[in-house]
Amino acid sequence: xxxxxxxxxxxxxxxxxxxxxxxxxxxxxxxxxxxxxxxxxxxxxxxxxxxxxxxxxxxxxxxxxxxxxxxxxxxxxxxxxxxxxxxxxxxxxxxxxxxxxxxxxxxxxxxxxxxxxxxxxxxxxxxxxxxxxxxxxxxxxxxxxxxxxxxxxxxxxxxxxxxxxxxxxxxxxxxxxxxxxxxxxxxxxxxxxxxxx
Ligand code: ADP
Ligand code: MG
Numbered sequence: 268x269x270x271x272x273x274x275x276x277x278x279x280x281x282x283x284x285x286x287x288x289x290x291x292x293x294x295x296x297x298x299x300x301x302x303x304x305x306x307x308x309x310x311x312x313x314x315x316x317x318x319x320x321x322x323x324x325x326x327x328x329x330x331x332x333x334x335x336x337x338x339x340x341x342x343x344x345x346x347x348x349x350x351x352x353x354x355x356x357x358x359x360x361x362x363x364x365x366x367x368x369x370x371x372x373x374x375x376x377x378x379x380x381x382x383x384x385x386x387x388x389x390x391x392x393x394x395x396x397x398x399x400x401x402x403x404x405x406x407x408x409x410x411x412x413x414x415x416x417x418x419x420x421x422x423x424x425x426x427x428x429x430x431x432x433x434x435x436x437x438x439x440x441x442x443x444x445x446x447x448x449x450x451x452x453x454x455x456x457x458x459x460x461x462x463x464x
Pocket of ligand 1: 278405406407408409410411412414415418445447448
């Protein structure tokens with residue numbers, strides 16, 4: 268039995284069922300849950316005030332981070348967003364001009380100008396997350412972008428805190444990680460704050 272393939276299939280199955288469920292969220296439900304989740308995260312980590320935050324532009328019914336982004340921009344706090352780079356790599360970029368966003372090949376907005384900020388220079392990075400297994404390992408969309416992007420900082424002192432903002436149904440009561448998967452430090456949902464480190 269090839270256990271690598273077994274876990275790959277298990278991950279695919281969880282990915283599909285969670286995304287299917289997330290797609291059924293209505294607009295007002297999404298907005299109410301997002302508010303609660305952002306409030307929980309802000310109470311826990313002061314995301315509206317920390318110096319350097321990795322964020323993203325929410326798509327496909329992800330927890331809506333727009334309020335957080337807007338508060339931080341008004342305060343001129345450094346906030347970065349993912350950009351897809353060649354060879355399935357990515358960077359986090361602090362956009363110069365939010366009017367100059369453009370859509371990438373996954374149909375997600377990304378900065379078209381601005382400075383790269385190294386992973387290690389972030390205090391906190393919010394990682395787009397499809398599921399979180401019972402040990403805190405993150406299930407993503409299947410591209411492995413953040414796994415590769417963060418690999419080099421995982422063992423460093425003073426590495427950024429890695430967090431996920433998810434709905435309760437995205438917690439997976441199972442152990443499904445592969446060796447390359449990143450473990451999240453804290454995950455906030457509408458009902459829980461779970462610390463894994
Ligand atoms: P996701 O993290 O988006 O859920 P996976 O963990 O399934 O996706 O990873 C997708 C692909 O990326 C896998 O084929 C995996 O081998 C590759 N990958 C992930 N992390 C690394 C890494 N650190 N080095 C090389 N390949 C990696
Ligand atoms: Mg992974």
